[in-house]
Amino acid sequence: MPQRPTIKFGEQWDKKEINELKALFEKHHHELAAFIVEPIVQGTGGMRFYHPEYLKACRNLCDQYKVLLIVDEIATGFGRTGKLFACEWAEISPDIMCLGKTLTGGYITLAATLCTSKIAQTISQSEAACFMHGPTFMGNALACAVANASIDLLFENNWQQQVAFIEQRLQGSLLSLNNHPRVKDARVLGSIGAVECLQAVNIAVIQKRFVELGVWIRPFGKLIYIIPPLIINKKQLKHLITAISTVLNEDNCFV
Ligand SMILES: *Cc1c(COP(=O)(O)O)cnc(C)c1O
Numbered sequence: 001m002p003q004r005p006t007i008k009f010g011e012q013w014d015k016k017e018i019n020e021l022k023a024l025f026e027k028h029h030h031e032l033a034a035f036i037v038e039p040i041v042q043g044t045g046g047m048r049f050y051h052p053e054y055l056k057a058c059r060n061l062c063d064q065y066k067v068l069l070i071v072d073e074i075a076t077g078f079g080r081t082g083k084l085f086a087c088e089w090a091e092i093s094p095d096i097m098c099l100g101k102t103l104t105g106g107y108i109t110l111a112a113t114l115c116t117s118k119i120a121q122t123i124s125q126s127e128a129a130c131f132m133h134g135p136t137f138m139g140n141a142l143a144c145a146v147a148n149a150s151i152d153l154l155f156e157n158n159w160q161q162q163v164a165f166i167e168q169r170l171q172g173s174l175l176s177l178n179n180h181p182r183v184k185d186a187r188v189l190g191s192i193g194a195v196e197c198l199q200a201v202n203i204a205v206i207q208k209r210f211v212e213l214g215v216w217i218r219p220f221g222k223l224i225y226i227i228p229p230l231i232i233n234k235k236q237l238k239h240l241i242t243a244i245s246t247v248l249n250e251d252n253c254f255v
Helices: 015-031 052-065 086-090 117-125 141-156 159-179 203-212 234-248
Strands: 034-037 068-072 096-099 112-115 183-189 192-197 223-226
Touching (some): 034 052, 112 117, 159 183, 159 192, 223 234
Antiparallel strands (some): 096 112
16 A cells, blocks of 8 residues: 655654654565655645655655655656755755646646656666657757747846745635635645635536636635646736635535
């Protein structure tokens, strides 16, 4: 049974938290090539924000058992958690990092797999070339130019300040939804806001309602969440949050 972190971001750390994972490593390390994890924020696994010590322990176990650590920063990369990369919360560095989505600010499809030079050299210099792989559209010049422009914009715009602004606004509004009878837990980390409801949403109804309210929010299961673009302004953010609090009062948006 795969376990997941239970201690939340900001809560008190307890090193017993890692025992189960440690036991899995002890038992299976000889058959593990790599360990893959979403750093700090579990996305579609439930929009959970977990303790950085857990991620640090993953790094340590990987080092101890010579297993590669792969982090999926597709959702968290480029400032969304308040650090440029979520790994920084745990002060760790992975062997392989996956990037996507915010790499281009969402303007064009592009993903990248980063790795240490040791891994890169192992792949490129291996005699069998068994890992050599060339996708048809790799290194797409247009997509790369967009990514470069997007990253330039990110740094020109003082992203730390933008994320802090969004975080502060979300804390001041989304967190008060914790008093709503339909809400189990509303939480915020950086520019990520999640409202976990007690009931699952009715996707067809809620999606239509959001569009009527002038916003594009894509909930799943019991979760309504937003990761707005960093350039969002006060008024737009308020519009998003009002839409969320509106649908929470509508019975037919839930099953
Ligand atoms: C969106 C997402 C993916 C999938 O990325 P694609 O580029 O759509 O394949 C993987 N991991 C996380 C954390 C994501 O948010």
